[in-house]
Amino acid sequence: MKANYLDELNEQQREAVIHINGPLMIVAGAGSGKTKVLTTRIAHLMRNGVDAFNILSLTFTNKAAREMKERVEKILGGSEARNLYIGTFHSVFARLLRGEAHRLGYPSDFTIYDTDDAKSVIKTIINELNLDDKHYKPSFVYNRISAAKNSLMAPEEYLMDNLVQTEDMRANRPLIGKIYDMYAKRTFKNGAMDFDDLLFKMYVLLKSFPEVLHKYQHKFKYIMIDEYQDTNPAQYEIIKLLGAVNENICVVGDDAQSIYSFRGATIQNILQFEKDYDDVKVVKLEQNYRSTKSILNVANEVIAHNKGQIEKNLWTDNTEGDTIKLVRTMTDNEEGKFVADTIAEQKLRNHYDNRDFVILYRTNAQSRSFEESLRRKAIPYRIFGGLSFYQRKEIKDFVAYLRITMNTRDEESLKRVINYPVRGIGKTTIEKTIVLSNEHNITMWEVLERAREFGFKGGTVEAIEAFVVMIKSFQALLTTHNAYDVAVGVGKSTNLVKELFNDKTTEGLARYENVQELLNSIKEFTETPDEEGELLDKSMGSYLQQITLLTDADQGNDENSDVVKLMTIHAAKGLEFPVVFTVGLEETLFPSGMSINTREELEEERRLFYVAITRAKARLWLTYANSRYRFGNLVQNEPSRFLEEMPEKFIDRSYAGGGSVRNAFGGGNTSGWSNSGNMFDRMQRKTPGQQQQQQQPVQKPAPKPTFSGATTHVPSADFAPDDPAGMVPGMQVEHQKFGFGTITAMEGAPNNRIATILFPKGGGEKKIMLNYAKLRIVK
DNA sequence: GTGCCTAACGTTTTT
């Protein structure tokens, strides 16, 4: 261990590190060296005789856990760090639950359902109850159930709770409690836990089995929790239980960066920590080592608009640095182009590498325009988040085989693979199996095992038996082979790999490669030593439980690859970059239109903006578009209210540069609003139709006139969709597909109008939703 | 039972 590790800390940091016993709260401002303090503190504990086996460190992302482990290893120099229990709440609890699952009636190889799996179960239940899944939307129900679990409310309590019941009644969805109850029973029957169960069941376990609680209270003598501001009541109660004996709880957080309330996190946990324990030591880390003065000042002033914070004063010794550039573009595509152009320019001018840039947005859907513009300029990039690798269909299919092999109770997986690839077990047979399993109160798998007994006949029973034999052969493999060999065996026997291999389409090729990647990851898992310390658990069960908790950001952590990164602001928490583009700063987008109805929601959006700003070390661009495509139609956006909250002094509002915008349209109207007047005054309102034309000054050549059937219409050379707002009955219009027609009637809400149009050559009268149709006004 | 076509739907944010 390095002897001088304490010398590298400032006074407050050191104070936090050397506090060994008793509750400790570290209020760590953005960029104040939080991870350094946490890792050094772990090293310091160990140096003072604390056994690594007795330290539990909880984080929110696998990435943070990995980083922490690496940095502790670096300080300690030895292999002792391996014995630390470092991980996310979910992964640590999954591991603990695995060892204790039998007490709760779960198999130790319980399946972990991701959000999609859970919603699928919920949807099944909704259909079983003969409810309308358009009214009882699975995602809505899922969120209610999730919220219940995160506040430790079991189905029975949910049904009895007046407040909750009133809410459901008011939302006209009184049966959510019933669905929750059935969902809990069903997932239990399936031997499966969803994300929230990993917390909820952990709590139940500790609460119901005093000997288990005792065991872990004495194992985890020192507990550290990162990002404490993002913990929910379930996590809070578990920590309280685990730490009750020793009270060596160290929480680290920043109330200004609390951005996960939608997941049940409550900022109260950190605000109240001092009241939860006696003699809480509070340390504030207020020196920022990350950002320039300009960036930090803007961040501080923005966050000052929130009420009720822990008082702190974040400052920096760094240089003032560049001003923050505020950029307006006409459209989202121009925004993308501007950012790509600026990255190219900055690389030349200031010698940055691709890896120095990040593009941060509010919603994943915004990535598209940036992807396109970066691709066009041949700038390599990588998107973090979005669709996880493990959510892809081909991966889910493959994993479902592995899951059913490990846990035959898992009906979600069973239903997924029972007839894929096609083996002659159709809908009718599956329905029948479900009915039988309900009648006899056994699992679907048990029905299949005894198919002949239950009266399945002919080809069906043969197909079922072949399927059962196959899965059993996989189970047999498990006892003799490692996870990788089993997976390869599964791939061969099921023909899954072959099927994808034979699909020579581009998508088929990609799918084949994805499955190969999955196999590689299993191989890697079996071959590398277990990072989590503890027992070397190389089983398939362990692998499967782990992958569900991985996010895309954890995949391919080739941090060194020189690419521009794109991610949501949520995903960027805890990271830093020399140059940051925060994009889409428009009302209804950021702040999100979903989050402007209460002060609490709006303040969380503002904290999100604060997080975005404070990712930047040296340079920060804030961009927004005058109008952008949303659901396929062009919408106007006002600049985000947050832009008005920034101090003028550090902002360069005249900056609309980057070349492209100005060059394309001769300057003038795109150059932001400099010093005079209200910034909104100078925004020119344009109709979508006008913008469309400005965007494409050069008309695309008309499609080649090819032979077409009587129903196919070849659009006119100058075909360009017009603003539907101006369309009224009597007008002549041209539809891309149906040809020329006359509007005969108009109905629907003003923002969602439906026109009845008579197309003489295009199949008669049709109802067209104006929001989605491409129509050109002829006259 | 499979594949194709149409209609409907969607955008918060994630473990």
Place this chain on the structure above:
DNA sequence: CGTTAGGCAC
């Protein structure tokens, strides 16, 4: 606009 789920025809 893009995707996807469900209905319908082979």
